[in-house]
Amino acid sequence: MTASSEEHAAGAAVDLSGAPDWTLFDAPSLVGDSLRFVSGQPDGDRFRVRYFRDAEQHLHARIWFGPETEGPPGHAHGGAVAAVMDEGLGLAAWAAGYAIVVGNLNISFRAMLPIQKVVTLESRVVSVEGRKIMVHGRLFCGDTLFAEGQCLCITIKKENQS
Numbered sequence: 001m002t003a004s005s006e007e008h009a010a011g012a013a014v015d016l017s018g019a020p021d022w023t024l025f026d027a028p029s030l031v032g033d034s035l036r037f038v039s040g041q042p043d044g045d046r047f048r049v050r051y052f053r054d055a056e057q058h059l060h061a062r063i064w065f066g067p068e069t070e071g072p073p074g075h076a077h078g079g080a081v082a083a084v085m086d087e088g089l090g091l092a093a094w095a096a097g098y099a100i101v102v103g104n105l106n107i108s109f110r111a112m113l114p115i116q117k118v119v120t121l122e123s124r125v126v127s128v129e130g131r132k133i134m135v136h137g138r139l140f141c142g143d144t145l146f147a148e149g150q151c152l153c154i155t156i157k158k159e160n161q162s
């Protein structure tokens with residue numbers, strides 16, 4: 001069993017280690033401390049998230065869906081999955097150098113995601129057209145695809161940047 005497929009009891013240590021060629025990505029140093037909804041409780045019972053970049057600078061995350069993300073019995077709420085993809089795919093655009101907000105997020109839920117499980121989010125910036133940055137992503141563990149999404153990010157107008 002790999003680290004990414006282990007299941008964990010709430011409160012127990014969770015292995016969020018990345019692949020050997022990934023380096024830790026410090027999201028708050030880039031975007032500030034505001035990402036509390038998904039990333040704000042690294043030892044809590046909702047989400048535990050760690051971001052990484054691979055050698056090609058693509059953003060990845062290991063995410064534990066805790067008991068407080070439950071929707072269908074024993075499985076993650078669709079909104080919990082959407083929140084993770086909103087943050088992760090938006091952050092992928094920031095990591096690629098674009099100061100954005102998410103304008104549109106289209107998610108296909110492909111399989112029910114068991115809670116208390118570590119899964120991986122992978123992302124790619126697939127196009128840049130003017131202010132529109134398109135990011136695609138997949139949430140998976142091993143061969144199981146839980147969700148895939150297309151995220152249209154829009155760069156923030158200069159006057160709206162703090």
Ligand SMILES: CCCCCCCCCC(=O)SCCNC(=O)CCNC(=O)[C@H](O)C(C)(C)COP(=O)(O)OP(=O)(O)OC[C@H]1O[C@@H](n2cnc3c(N)ncnc32)[C@H](O)[C@@H]1OP(=O)(O)O
Pocket residue numbers: 031034035086087088090091094100101102103104130131132152154155156157
């Ligand atoms: C700071 C820390 C950031 C942390 C990392 C990110 C992770 C979190 C991600 C989020 O959760 S962000 C929060 C959720 N998103 C929002 O609250 C966004 C709310 N919407 C807006 O603020 C505005 O609608 C938006 C900035 C997206 C666009 O308004 P603007 O007035 O700046 O742009 P405009 O409406 O002129 O649109 C610019 C272009 O984008 C297109 N566009 C905008 N919104 C779209 C949309 N929703 N769908 C499709 N296209 C869209 C629009 O058609 C147009 O295309 P063209 O240039 O070709 O004419």
